[in-house]
Amino acid sequence: MSPKQSRPLVVGVVGSLNDGSVTRRATGCALAAAAERGAETELLDLREYDLPTFDPNAEPPADVAKLTDRIEAADAVILGTPMYHGSYSSVLKTALDYCGFEEFEDTTVGLLAVAGGGFPLPALSHLREVCRAFEAWVLPTQAAVTDSHSVGDELPESDRERLADLGEGAVEHAAVGERPPAGACAVPADD
Numbered sequence: 213m214s215p216k217q218s219r220p221l222v223v224g225v226v227g228s229l230n231d232g233s234v235t236r237r238a239t240g241c242a243l244a245a246a247a248e249r250g251a252e253t254e255l256l257d258l259r260e261y262d263l264p265t266f267d268p269n270a271e272p273p274a275d276v277a278k279l280t281d282r283i284e285a286a287d288a289v290i291l292g293t294p295m296y297h298g299s300y301s302s303v304l305k306t307a308l309d310y311c312g313f314e315e316f317e318d319t320t321v322g323l324l325a326v327a328g329g330g331f332p333l334p335a336l337s338h339l340r341e342v343c344r345a346f347e348a349w350v351l352p353t354q355a356a357v358t359d360s361h362s363v364g365d366e367l368p369e370s371d372r373e374r375l376a377d378l379g380e381g382a383v384e385h386a387a388v389g390e391r392p393p394a395g396a397c398a399v400p401a402d403d
Contacts, residue, residue: 220287220386222379227293227304228326234360234367235326238375239292241367242324242368245379246288251386256282258303266309269292272276277311283311287386288320289348290378291339294360295325297326300339308342316346322382324375325352328361351381 224243228235236257243253261275284291293300321343325332336354343350355378357363357371367375 220251220383221254221285222251222288222290222382222386223254223256223282223286224292225283225291225304225307226258227291227301227307229259229301229303230294233294234357234363235292235294235324237367238324238326238355238357238371239290240371241375242290242292242322242379242382245376246290246383247379249380249383251288251383254282257305261301261307263306263310265306266297272310279307280311280315286319288322288382289316289323290324290382291343292324293326293335293339295327295335298334300325300335302354304339311346313347316343316348319348320382320385321348322351322378324356324378325354326360328359330358332356332358349385351378351385352362352395353377353381 226233226236226239232313240255244256247253256279261279262273263279264273265273291304293304294378322400323336323339325335325339327335336356340350355374357367
């Protein structure tokens, strides 16, 4: 959090293109809890960005800078994904392929996955490893919505509680990854 900013910015990235996405609703629920804790929040819906498969030899479309600038500005990021074939979604993978240390280094990241069946541990584990490669600070707790095909208009109470914990954790730890200013850890000359 910059000295001028009094409230942390928590950004949620929705890795689902489905119009009726449970992942989008779950990410929104986590962001609502972050807002209740005093954060500014923003939902980045990947349906709204032109993100072709990453090609390091091609000029990236303008939407890449729009996305990466918002992620880089965040004090904390919540990554939301449906679980597809035991991992996270390809649209989220593509978005993360356009990112690097500039966007994530020392940033607090919360992880959220949605599965049609049981607990989506592989998707969460894969995202955790990617975020560690970015040198992000990943919250030790994570959230999941299971049996998503049976979710009606409202997320189950137990899921909403876990999502609220994730959003609150993102706010609480938003500055955890920040490095102290240069010289703050210097040893005094007379020691």
